[in-house]
Amino acid sequence: MAGVLVSRTTYADAVNSLIQAARARVPLVAAATSVHGLTLAAIDPEFGAVLNSFELVTPDGQPVRWALNVLHGAGLSERVYGPTLMRQLCETAAAEGVSVYFYGSRPEVLDGLVERLRASIPGLRIAGWSAPPFRPLTPEEDAQEVEAIIASDAQLVFVGLGCPRQERWAYQHRPRLARPLVCVGAAFDFHAGTLRQAPAWMQSRGLEWSFRLVMEPRRLWRRYAKHIPIFVALVARQYFTQRMSSFTLSPPRRKENN
DSSP states (O other), rough: OOOOOOOOOOHHHHHHHHHHHHHTTTTOOEEEEEEHHHHHHHOHHHHHHHHSSSSSEEESSHHHHHHHHHHHOOOOOSSSOOHHHHHHHHHHHHHHHHHEEEEEEEHHHHHHHHHHHHHTTTTOEEEEEOOOOOOOHHHHHHHHHHHHHHHOOOOEEESSOOOOOHHHHHHHHHHHHHHHHHEETTHHHHTTTSOOOOOOOHHHHHHHHHHHHHSSSHHHHHHHHHHHHHHHHHHHHHHHHHHHHHHHOOOOOOOOOO
16 A cells, blocks of 8 residues: 555454564564554655565554555454554463563653553563663664663564654664564553543544644644645545556457347
């Protein structure tokens, strides 16, 4: 869709693939991708190549799921939302003894996240967590962060740096880390309780963006004003291109003799 290979997947399929990869130490990368991520990939070929190198690009937003169903007949009944995927992965990891690591956000958010997850998911093995500074890291700092993850022996790493920073980080560090990396956006804040999620009825109707805009207007208004129209235009163009192509490729009807 719009040049991005979005996965036709469900929560169950994504969780199963990632947990199996974690147990086998396979360097699989997954990204829960919203309208914002898709439009960035469509207008930035370098970032599009990054996303298309991942094994899983899940339809994080309802509009992405709707577009997949309309354009490709995906038949998806629900999206694969980053915060929910992260929760289900943590629950399955706890049940199967898979250790996890959290990389991103702010120290106070990670402290709250770890405390709440330990309380709500008994048996979850949290191997470590780190909140890097909000600036480009020096090569030495970056190496230290990577070594800390490796030394923790975590089998599954959640990355919450925000799009597109988290995807670029996962792409760059995948060879060295050699374990599943899951890009989950704002999931750390939601699960730590530092950011409110939209009500379920708004999420199901694709209105989560409006709730988040009210919560964080100064940070998000430019993003939504730019990327929502681009997404609508991209989907509309692909839809009408496919429709015209189907008419062009249809064989002419044979005339019958009277």
